[in-house]
Amino acid sequence: MPLELKDVVSLIARNMESKGNPLGVDVDTCVSWASGLDLDKGGETILYTSCMYQMVPYIVRFTELLEKFEGAGGGLLLKIGKAVSSVVDADHIARVPKDERDRFNGVLRGIAKLLKLAGVDFGYLYEDEPYSGSLLYELGLEGLFSRHARRVVDTFRRFGVRRIIVVDPHTYYVLGKIYPRYVDMGDLEVIHYIDMLHRYIDRIPLKGIQGERYTIHDPCLLARFMKIIDPQRELLDRLNIDLVEPQRSRIKTRCCGGPLESVSPKLSKTLGRVRASELASYSRKIIAMCPICISNLVRGGRDLDIEIYDLSEILVRGAG
Amino acid sequence: MPTTYRDVVSRALRFREDPKAVELLNKVVSSVSSRVYRVLESYPYLEYLAKEVSEVKRYSIANLDRLLKQAMESVERVGGRAYLAKDSEEARRIVGEIVGEGQIVIKSKSMITEEIGLREYLEERGNEVWETDLGMLILQYLEGERPTHPVIPVLHVSKERIIRAFKSRLGLKDLDEGSPPEKIVELARRILREKFIKATIGITGANAFAADSGAVVIVENESNARLTSALPPKHIAVTSIDKIVPTLGDAVKVAFVQAAYTGLYPPTYINIIAGPSSTADIEYERVVGAHGPREYHVVFIDNGRVGALDDPVMMDMMRCIRCGRCLIECPAYQSFGPSWGSGPYSGPMGVGWIYITRGIDEAGPLSMLCMHAGNCVEVCPLSIDLPSIIQRIKSMYVSRIMGSEES
Numbered sequence: 175m176p177l178e179l180k181d182v183v184s185l186i187a188r189n190m191e192s193k194g195n196p197l198g199v200d201v202d203t204c205v206s207w208a209s210g211l212d213l214d215k216g217g218e219t220i221l222y223t224s225c226m227y228q229m230v231p232y233i234v235r236f237t238e239l240l241e242k243f244e245g246a247g248g249g250l251l252l253k254i255g256k257a258v259s260s261v262v263d264a265d266h267i268a269r270v271p272k273d274e275r276d277r278f279n280g281v282l283r284g285i286a287k288l289l290k291l292a293g294v295d296f297g298y299l300y301e302d303e304p305y306s307g308s309l310l311y312e313l314g315l316e317g318l319f320s321r322h323a324r325r326v327v328d329t330f331r332r333f334g335v336r337r338i339i340v341v342d343p344h345t346y347y348v349l350g351k352i353y354p355r356y357v358d359m360g361d362l363e364v365i366h367y368i369d370m371l372h373r374y375i376d377r378i379p380l381k382g383i384q385g386e387r388y389t390i391h392d393p394c395l396l397a398r399f400m401k402i403i404d405p406q407r408e409l410l411d412r413l414n415i416d417l418v419e420p421q422r423s424r425i426k427t428r429c430c431g432g433p434l435e436s437v438s439p440k441l442s443k444t445l446g447r448v449r450a451s452e453l454a455s456y457s458r459k460i461i462a463m464c465p466i467c468i469s470n471l472v473r474g475g476r477d478l479d480i481e482i483y484d485l486s487e488i489l490v491r492g493a494g
Numbered sequence: 495m496p497t498t499y500r501d502v503v504s505r506a507l508r509f510r511e512d513p514k515a516v517e518l519l520n521k522v523v524s525s526v527s528s529r530v531y532r533v534l535e536s537y538p539y540l541e542y543l544a545k546e547v548s549e550v551k552r553y554s555i556a557n558l559d560r561l562l563k564q565a566m567e568s569v570e571r572v573g574g575r576a577y578l579a580k581d582s583e584e585a586r587r588i589v590g591e592i593v594g595e596g597q598i599v600i601k602s603k604s605m606i607t608e609e610i611g612l613r614e615y616l617e618e619r620g621n622e623v624w625e626t627d628l629g630m631l632i633l634q635y636l637e638g639e640r641p642t643h644p645v646i647p648v649l650h651v652s653k654e655r656i657i658r659a660f661k662s663r664l665g666l667k668d669l670d671e672g673s674p675p676e677k678i679v680e681l682a683r684r685i686l687r688e689k690f691i692k693a694t695i696g697i698t699g700a701n702a703f704a705a706d707s708g709a710v711v712i713v714e715n716e717s718n719a720r721l722t723s724a725l726p727p728k729h730i731a732v733t734s735i736d737k738i739v740p741t742l743g744d745a746v747k748v749a750f751v752q753a754a755y756t757g758l759y760p761p762t763y764i765n766i767i768a769g770p771s772s773t774a775d776i777e778y779e780r781v782v783g784a785h786g787p788r789e790y791h792v793v794f795i796d797n798g799r800v801g802a803l804d805d806p807v808m809m810d811m812m813r814c815i816r817c818g819r820c821l822i823e824c825p826a827y828q829s830f831g832p833s834w835g836s837g838p839y840s841g842p843m844g845v846g847w848i849y850i851t852r853g854i855d856e857a858g859p860l861s862m863l864c865m866h867a868g869n870c871v872e873v874c875p876l877s878i879d880l881p882s883i884i885q886r887i888k889s890m891y892v893s894r895i896m897g898s899e900e901s
Contacts, residue, residue: 176507179895314890315889315896394865425872
């Protein structure tokens with residue numbers, strides 16, 4: 175029995191209200207990646223995570239839980255609500271293995287490191303960093319989304335932010351294309367970290383890494399909507415890796431199924447499976463660059479012999 | 495029966511549990527896809543033509559009132575009769591009155607006739623109605639099945655099922671599971687030949703309608719639309735108002751682009767019908783009714799379309815020429831195929847057309863399976879902003895089901 179849409183949407187709306195993000199993860203989960211990095215709080219240029227990479231292990235678990243309810247014929251908000259709070263509750267945080275959390279925190283640390291190597295100066299909003307609201311928009315909750323977007327922009331203003339470096343396609347898309355429809359962005363500049371690294375590519379000491387074969391998965395939002403296709407390839411080029419382009423890549427890339435995660439976890443997984451298998455036929459090492467793609471390719475590729483990397487993880491290797 | 499969100503997800507899940515259906519979908523979708531790319535590569539001018547058509551359609555929907563009036567006047571001027579139906583019911587009634595009862599009626603493929611349920615209505619009124627497009631004939635034999643692609647209506651039906659349907663309907667012995675497609679085509683030809691001759695009414699749709707000349711333009715490969723519009727004494731063309739373009743030249747361009755972006759280019763036939771058949775061979779005096787129809791009727795159908803023009807996002811849908819390319823490249827359609835649609839409309843453009851013709855209750859649940867991957871707008875020959883259209887439907891639907899919880 176499929177989930178009742180109203181249940182899922184209410185749960186997400188409730189989490190937004192109580193914790194400010196769709197899964198209801200707590201603020202420590204979102205900010206702990208930055209500990210020890212000595213990033214300034216705020217500043218003209220900030221790195222904006224929207225807690226997306228940090229949530230990946232929770233998204234995977236949340237979706238797998240929803241999937242159980244989708245199969246069990248339950249679909250009751252109460253049941254889902256309880257189960258979800260057990261995934262993200264501080265008391266049960268150990269349920270998400272530490273190494274998974276560390277890995278995705280590491281992605282952000284890697285991005286921060288690369289930006290520093292590129293000579294980019296940036297701060298971070300720590301516990302004041304808001305979630306972008308991208309999932310609200312994607313689920314059609316436009317009323318909630320537009321109110322949320324105004325608050326997010328107010329926060330940026332309050333901290334004197336002028337330039338926002340985003341790290342994932344969903345945040346980039348809503349900030350770049352959707353926010354301006356609902357809220358006055360003024361002179362706020364939004365830039366993707368891949369573009370930023372590419373701009374200063376010669377400053378980053380990228381060396382060749384061991385000759386292994388990789389394939390690449392372009393996120394739909396990044397390639398088709400935001401047209402970032404070549405910069406990541408030119409960066410990878412500096413590493414001299416053997417990169418095999420799948421037939422469906424670049425502008426013709428195929429969806430990972432991620433956007434259906436909360437609508438129908440099963441259908442979403444099916445698509446993840448299809449895309450993961452397709453990519454696996456090019457190489458077992460897959461370079462992705464979106465936390466939603468990664469979480470869904472992980473779910474879909476559970477029983478495939480594949481390794482999914484974030485672009486930044488590969489670039490960091492080349493940066494020594 | 496209203497579709498719920500759960501129905502939509504259940505149908506998609508069920509579809510995925512049928513490996514044969516999934517395999518068939520993969521096969522057809524990938525061959526159509528590569529064929530379109532091949533056509534576009536071989537005939538580079540088509541992309542320019544598509545851009546031109548894109549602008550023609552933009553102009554046409556912005557000037558719909560005037561063009562509709564002109565189109566109806568042109569039909570009368572070339573010796574036809576023009577009608578305007580505001581909804582399905584009125585459209586069925588108008589066609590029903592022209593047809594009458596106890597007639598043999600032949601039809602060519604037309605999604606608008608599916609939209610208004612014309613065949614069933616005419617049958618109820620005691621007419622013998624035959625679909626002459628092979629795909630549509632197969633659907634007629636399968637009873638209750640609907641087209642799942644605007645140009646390839648039986649994209650989801652395997653050859654085995656087609657053979658079973660033909661066998662059970664016709665009691666044929668010389669047809670078996672292993673029979674080649676040629677055999678089925680030959681059978682259809684044999685069955686329909688007699689109907690073409692005996693039919694008193696031929697009903698066609700239109701790929702485009704030329705306001706300046708009162709002409710219907712129909713693109714096809716089977717030659718059935720050609721026979722349907724030429725052999726019976728009466729020709730009824732049924733068309734939705736969004737098909738109207740200013741000139742005959744524009745209309746032919748629409749047909750070119752529609753064919754190309756379905757992967758069928760050059761099309762075998764483009765039919766232009768601008769009035770009843772006639773001759774002026776005797777002292778240059780026009781006599782209506784030569785070898786073709788003596789009567790030419792054109793029924794223009796609104797059915798929610800004018801309303802769509804009030805919405806700045808939705809009005810872009812009205813430019814759609816139903817080539818179906820957005821379906822072929824959409825990850826949701828590629829995965830859920832026939833289950834992601836209802837009535838004659840499926841896929842990304844289907845969600846938009848279902849909204850326009852049947853409203854939010856039908857379109858809303860379907861919109862939730864859109865993954866906003868953006869392939870549709872990327873490959874649409876007219877660059878229709880389908881992701882924004884579907885997003886708009888999603889948002890209307892979600893605020894409806896959430897009621898006061900989300901406003």
